[in-house]
Amino acid sequence: LRRLIPAASRTAAHRLAVYAQPLINSNIRPLAFGSQQTFALLKSTSAAFQRTVSPVVVTCATRQTEGPAANKMASGKTMIDKRIGFVGSGQMAEALARGLIAKNVITGNMIVCSDPNPGRTELFASFGATPYQSNIDVAKNCEVLFLAVKPQYVSVVLQEVRHTLTDNHTIVSIAAGITIDKLTEAAGPNARVVRVMPNTPCLVAETAAAMCLGGKAGPSDEALVRTLFEAVGKIYTVDEKLLAAVTGLSGSGPAYVFMAIEALADGGVRAGLPRDIAQALAAQTVLGSARMVLDTGKHPGALKDMVTSPGGTTIAGVHELEKAGVRAAFMNAVVAATNRANEMSKM
Numbered sequence: 330l331r332r333l334i335p336a337a338s339r340t341a342a343h344r345l346a347v348y349a350q351p352l353i354n355s356n357i358r359p360l361a362f363g364s365q366q367t368f369a370l371l372k373s374t375s376a377a378f379q380r381t382v383s384p385v386v387v388t389c390a391t392r393q394t395e396g397p398a399a400n401k402m403a404s405g406k407t408m409i410d411k412r413i414g415f416v417g418s419g420q421m422a423e424a425l426a427r428g429l430i431a432k433n434v435i436t437g438n439m440i441v442c443s444d445p446n447p448g449r450t451e452l453f454a455s456f457g458a459t460p461y462q463s464n465i466d467v468a469k470n471c472e473v474l475f476l477a478v479k480p481q482y483v484s485v486v487l488q489e490v491r492h493t494l495t496d497n498h499t500i501v502s503i504a505a506g507i508t509i510d511k512l513t514e515a516a517g518p519n520a521r522v523v524r525v526m527p528n529t530p531c532l533v534a535e536t537a538a539a540m541c542l543g544g545k546a547g548p549s550d551e552a553l554v555r556t557l558f559e560a561v562g563k564i565y566t567v568d569e570k571l572l573a574a575v576t577g578l579s580g581s582g583p584a585y586v587f588m589a590i591e592a593l594a595d596g597g598v599r600a601g602l603p604r605d606i607a608q609a610l611a612a613q614t615v616l617g618s619a620r621m622v623l624d625t626g627k628h629p630g631a632l633k634d635m636v637t638s639p640g641g642t643t644i645a646g647v648h649e650l651e652k653a654g655v656r657a658a659f660m661n662a663v664v665a666a667t668n669r670a671n672e673m674s675k676m
Contacts, residue, residue: 416478441471573671
C-alpha cells in the first residue's frame with residue numbers, strides 16, 4: 330500500500346494499511362488501487378477509515394462521485410477563483426495545498442510555488458501546481474501569497490516581492506513569532522496581511538488554527554482565509570495578543586498529546602499488552618474522546634464523570650493522575666510555551 334500511494338504521507342499510508350488490514354486478511358486483491366470498487370472495499374473494512382483517513386489519501390484513492398462537492402467538481406466550479414502562491418513548499422504548504430484540492434476549494438493549476446529544494450517544487454507540480462524559481466514570479470502570478478518559510482526569512486521574502494504586491498494581494502504568514510508589525514513593515518503599510526498559527530495535524534487535515542488580521546486586511550480577507558483553512562481543519566479569529574496563547578495551546582499541543590499517547594501505550598505494555606495494540610488503543614482512545622468533546626459540546630469534566638463509576642477502575646486511575654499533578658503539568662506546559670512565544674516575538 331505504501332508503494333501504491335507514493336504521494337501520500339508516511340503516516341497516512343500507515344493508517345490506510347491498518348484500516349485495510351481486514352481486506353488483506355480476506356485475501357481480496359484489488360486489480361487497480363484508485364478504482365471505485367477498490368475504494369468501496371477499503372471503505373467497508375472499517376468505520377474508522379471513513380472518519381479519520383487523511384484527505385491526502387482519499388484524493389490518491391478516488392474522486393468523489395456523489396454529493397454537493399461532486400456536483401461542483403462535475404460542473405468545473407471551485408469555491409474560490411483566486412490563485413494561491415506558496416513561497417516555501419514544505420510539508421505544511423503541501424498539506425494545505427492538497428487539502429484545498431481535495432475539498433475542491435481550488436484546482437491544482439490554480440497553485441504556484443517556489444522552494445530552494447527542486448524536489449519540493451517537483452512534488453507540487455505532480456498535482457498540477459506551477460513551480461517558479463523566483464519568489465517574485467510567484468507573487469506576480471497569485472492573489473493569495475502564503476509565506477511558508479522559516480521565520481528568519483519572512484522579512485527577506487517580503488522585501489524581495491514588495492514592489493510586485495498590489496491591492497489585490499492577501500498575504501498569509503504561517504511563520505511562528507513574526508508579528509503583524511513586522512509583516513507590514515516588510516510588505517508595506519497598505520498590505521493586507523493575515524497572521525495564522527496552524528499546527529502539525531494540518532498534515533492529516535485536522536489542524537486547529539487561529540488567525541489575526543493586520544494592515545489593510547478586512548472581512549473579505551478573513552472569510553477567504555477561513556475558507557482556505559477549513560479545508561484542513563478548524564480556524565478561529567483572535568486578537569494578535571492572544572496568538573502566543575494559541576501557540577502554547579494548539580501550536581505546541583500536539584507534542585503534549587503525543588506524549589500522553591506514548592505514556593498510555595507504555596502503561597498498556599506494562600500491563601501486558603503487545604506494543605502495537607497498546608499504541609493503537611491509546612491513539613484511538615484520544616481520537617474518540619476528542620470527538621465526544623466536539624460532538625456533544627459537554628464539558629470534559631462531565632464526560633470524565635460519565636466514565637468514573639464509584640469505587641471503579643477509572644476513578645482509581647484518575648486518583649493516580651491527580652497525585653502525580655498531571656492536570657497542573659499540562660497547564661504549566663501551555664503557560665511556559667506561551668511565555669516563550671511572547672519572548673520570540675520580541676526578538
